Amino acid sequence: MGDSVVLSLKNIWKVYQMGDIRVNALKDFSLDIQEGEYIVIMGPSGSGKSTFLQITGCLDKPTQGEVFIDGVNTSNMSDNQLAAIRNKKLGFVFQSFNLLSKMTAQENGALPLIYSGVNRRKRMNRAQELLERVGLGDRIHHRPNELSGGQQQRVAIARALANDPPVVLADEPTGNLDSKSSEEILNILKALHKSGKTIIVVTHDPDMIHQGNTIVHILDGQIEKIERKS
Amino acid sequence: MELFIESIRSLLANKLRTFLSMLGIIIGVTAMIAVVSIGQGATASITERISSLGSNVFMISPGFSGGSSGKAYVSLSDVLTKKDVENIAMLCPSIKGVSPIIQQRFSVKYGTNNTSSQIYAIYPDFFQILNLELENGRMINQEDIDDYAKVGVIGKDIANDLFGTENPLGKTVYMTVSVGRTNKTIPIQIIGTLVQTGSKLMYNPDKMLIIPFTTAEGRIVNTRGSVSTILASAISPELSERAHLEIDQVLYMRLQDSTKYSITSQDSILGAVSEVTGIMNLFLGSIAAISLLVGGIGIMNIMLVSVSERTREIGIKKALGATRKRILMEFLVESVTITFIAGVLGVLLGIGLSKAVEIVASAYELKTQVTWDSILIAFGTASLIGLFFGIYPASKASKLSPLEALRYE
Numbered sequence: 001m002g003d004s005v006v007l008s009l010k011n012i013w014k015v016y017q018m019g020d021i022r023v024n025a026l027k028d029f030s031l032d033i034q035e036g037e038y039i040v041i042m043g044p045s046g047s048g049k050s051t052f053l054q055i056t057g058c059l060d061k062p063t064q065g066e067v068f069i070d071g072v073n074t075s076n077m078s079d080n081q082l083a084a085i086r087n088k089k090l091g092f093v094f095q096s097f098n099l100l101s102k103m104t105a106q107e108n109g110a111l112p113l114i115y116s117g118v119n120r121r122k123r124m125n126r127a128q129e130l131l132e133r134v135g136l137g138d139r140i141h142h143r144p145n146e147l148s149g150g151q152q153q154r155v156a157i158a159r160a161l162a163n164d165p166p167v168v169l170a171d172e173p174t175g176n177l178d179s180k181s182s183e184e185i186l187n188i189l190k191a192l193h194k195s196g197k198t199i200i201v202v203t204h205d206p207d208m209i210h211q212g213n214t215i216v217h218i219l220d221g222q223i224e225k226i227e228r229k230s
Numbered sequence: 231m232e233l234f235i236e237s238i239r240s241l242l243a244n245k246l247r248t249f250l251s252m253l254g255i256i257i258g259v260t261a262m263i264a265v266v267s268i269g270q271g272a273t274a275s276i277t278e279r280i281s282s283l284g285s286n287v288f289m290i291s292p293g294f295s296g297g298s299s300g301k302a303y304v305s306l307s308d309v310l311t312k313k314d315v316e317n318i319a320m321l322c323p324s325i326k327g328v329s330p331i332i333q334q335r336f337s338v339k340y341g342t343n344n345t346s347s348q349i350y351a352i353y354p355d356f357f358q359i360l361n362l363e364l365e366n367g368r369m370i371n372q373e374d375i376d377d378y379a380k381v382g383v384i385g386k387d388i389a390n391d392l393f394g395t396e397n398p399l400g401k402t403v404y405m406t407v408s409v410g411r412t413n414k415t416i417p418i419q420i421i422g423t424l425v426q427t428g429s430k431l432m433y434n435p436d437k438m439l440i441i442p443f444t445t446a447e448g449r450i451v452n453t454r455g456s457v458s459t460i461l462a463s464a465i466s467p468e469l470s471e472r473a474h475l476e477i478d479q480v481l482y483m484r485l486q487d488s489t490k491y492s493i494t495s496q497d498s499i500l501g502a503v504s505e506v507t508g509i510m511n512l513f514l515g516s517i518a519a520i521s522l523l524v525g526g527i528g529i530m531n532i533m534l535v536s537v538s539e540r541t542r543e544i545g546i547k548k549a550l551g552a553t554r555k556r557i558l559m560e561f562l563v564e565s566v567t568i569t570f571i572a573g574v575l576g577v578l579l580g581i582g583l584s585k586a587v588e589i590v591a592s593a594y595e596l597k598t599q600v601t602w603d604s605i606l607i608a609f610g611t612a613s614l615i616g617l618f619f620g621i622y623p624a625s626k627a628s629k630l631s632p633l634e635a636l637r638y639e
Binding site (some may be wrong): 112143 | 232237240243542543545546547548549550551552553554555556629632633636
């Protein structure tokens, strides 16, 4: 395992104003994530783990504090720069898959490549290659509604890998899946980790504890404890 | 290009809605093309009829006395007289030909065939002023005038009505004229037939029976020297302005009142007509433009619906790295594509509609003109409307925060 820090959160505060009430979703939250780490973020709902993922994924900006991705401070970046970071450095896997229903599996997989300016032929080849890697080589022309939940999530993983990002962020990736499909997904994530990717999974599923090599427990917007497995 | 393909796909995903939102633009463009082409066609055909008169022709008619403008043309106003015709002929050096006209409708009979015809009682110059050509026989000459000859030249339509396939030359037709309470029949021998011309401004030679002025004056109607109209022509189009002045001077000298007569030239009619048709075209065009505008608002409406419907899709795309500009372009291309396709359909329908109008209105010899100008303008306007009314929804879409959009259900 490398020693270089790929992702670093420094003194993050995230405050939501809900009517008259101010909610501190994250309170002075700091975490360094090493390259090649497999981190599982655990916590009950409302603990701030979703906020953590959104801020880490550059989908939202912290109220205070700084996020470094690959050593680059993203705090003062423009929307376009953040879009580029999301596109190149991060791969997203969502609980509800978030595939575009009008597109085939292949086109969904190729979507991030559009935004990095890859031509259509290369995009399609890349998407096909990735879909084959997640075991959907025979389903590339299917639309999401013709695929099972597990297959859809695999398409989403292929999509997350399109630009070969160093970090994959997964938000309850097995939350909508049966146990068999869940296992497939977890195996794919494990394989990705082995291939050198940094994997960050947010979940409240206790079974996931057996997955990562670092388990971070969050409670009330703060780190409760960190377990590291050797 | 890829944006274009993608926009086509998303438009096809909602065929009915796309079509309905296109309808406004289609109707607008169709209306614009059809209205402009019909307007231009009408203008052209009116202009052509007026121009067929020749640019050096003047029509001198008696002025209207207040309130009596509704009077039938038959009741001869006694302002203009034979004397004026002579004066114009003598005193106006720029005038080539001049002829009085007594114009009246009579029943004309040949054998068992009966028709009602406009009788034109004229001087020989009449033929040359209106550029009339003979198909057969001869024109009315000075001798006929001097002799009060009972001869006539007829137009094609009248010839067909009375004679059918028979050769009218040398045949005699009978005009029925009422004198007091009794009807008198006057025989007229046909000495010439005219080549078919179609109508020229206010005259349609095809429907004329032309007889010597003196014949009408002496034998048919007692006008005591007055005439319905005087037709005159200038030596050349260049001299027509001068001729106009000369006629005006001659008439004013005798009548001392410029409201008692009016001199109309082709140019003055053209000017008035083009002003009227210009206003008409502008008016109709602006109605078409309004329907385009309404169509544009329809597009905006649909695009806004589409943005809120696709909030989640926008969120996903942004999360995957789509920039604001990219989302903006996606929606803009989509709305421009809608209006572009609608514009194409509208242009085709507009051309079809104006052709249809041409067929329906063929009786009026109306040739519609679909010009490239109108196509380009309608097309350009439609695309601009797509762009303009697409900007707001597109920028709304592009400003969505990825997080908010992803949360949206």
